[in-house]
Amino acid sequence: PTTSPFLHPGPCSVEDKLAIIHLRRDLQLPTILRQRDDDNEGYVEGKVVNTRFGSFPHSTLIGLPWGSQVRASKVDTGSRGRRGKGDEKKRKREESEAAEILTKRSKLAETEDDDGEVSTPPTPKEGAEVVAASSGFIHLLPPTPENWTISLPHRTQVVYTPDYSYILHRLRARPGTNIIEAGAGSGSFTHASARAVYSGYPEMGDVNGSTTKKRKRGKVWSFEFHEQRHMKLEKEIHDHGLDGIVQITHRDVCEDGFLVNGESPNADAIFLDLPAPWLALPHLTRSKPPPLKGPNGIAPTDSVSNGDASPKPFVSPLNPSAPVHLCTFSPCIEQVQRTVSAMRQLGWVDISMVEVSQKRFDILRQRIGIDNGAQRGLQTSPASVDEALQRLVEVEGNLRNFHEQGERTEGKKSEKINPNNREKILESLVEKKVYKEGRLVHRTEQEVKTHTSYLVFAVLPQEWSEEDEKRARAEWPIKI
Ligand code: SAM
Incomplete structure (x- = not known):
């Protein structure tokens, strides 16, 4: 079983695992908590997170119940503390900026706090090496796909929570689902889908409710053709303990399709966040596709090269015994038109387009x-x-x-x-x-992010032969 903090966070923060340092609703820092100072930052306290609300040695953050409020510490910079005059000025400026932000923030907290009290941070856990409380405090949270999406290092545009929750719901992603994702980009969708398909929660048992039968293992088959992005995501997935659930392949899917070392992902669901999804669709068929007509006129592939020049028989990357659900994510309507045209020619049905428009309401007491x-x-x-x-x-x-x-x-x-x-x-x-x-009042966000992308959904039905029909009739005790 995985020990990923995204899937099994446990009751407390743990050394060498990811935690989210929550400064404000829209300002969160993902941090792998480490007692030792491998980067040699020079703090006596070991590794330290420096934020605009003060400094937080990792030693004060390890072993705390999730949700704890932690006060900033005065940290000792040891030998590193010998700074030049310019550094001193910079430090003073940073301190006064931090103080200003803190004043603003505590006022905000006053307005936001539900019972009207400004809460006092609790005393840090026993044994924590807090020298003296200085400026502010943070909250320590377990990582979730939602807070990871807000805080992850952006390497590309990402899919945000309102979109991916709706997409995963429409793709019927659930424990045991095999999902293909291309391109993986910054890994926002990757983390959300990994949680959706993960089937290792002990309380779940198997699909029939029994804990004795083995549950089908779900997997995210992720593809990214940009080398650096691929490498960074691979490292992140490893650091987050998601190796067994996410498999990342460095690949141009429009050229080389979706088989991994010749093996089919057996996909039940597909999410394409690519500039030209219609070029990837001919690889997502149940049998060798016919040449596409119109502007999508591209040759069908009957083999997957994988660096091997010899042609191989067509192998479908799809689950042969279930309908496959697909979503594409495109910002322009012209991309949607080309995608829908290719979908129609390749036998996809139930094609529909949706745009998710999120509006945030701030509720506060006047x-x-x-x-x-x-x-x-x-x-x-x-x-x-x-x-x-x-x-x-x-x-x-x-x-x-x-x-x-x-x-x-x-x-x-x-x-x-x-x-x-x-x-x-x-x-x-x-x-x-x-x-x-x-009085309780609400107001909408001033800057409402309206358009993200158009979501095109479609279903590829299961192929149904005469033999399938005979078997189905024999299995079903219904007379037609
Ligand atoms: N869905 C991602 C997320 O939530 O973080 C963001 C995806 S980003 C918008 C699109 C990614 O697709 C880029 O990283 C790009 O390198 C990759 N890409 C574009 N064309 C590709 C192709 N033909 N094969 C594989 N990846 C591709």
């Missing part, structure tokens, strides 16, 4: 009260503060009326603030933090 920043603004822009003050007094008044008299007074004109009471009101509002009673 803060009532006034903070020190606004108080400072009093000196610079009294007019705008007056306006804000008037609004706050109104909201406060509405709330008071509602709580004391059960009367809703929103929208009613309230009295103007007496300028003599201005300072007093301001002070009382600063004291109060009534945002538990604040």
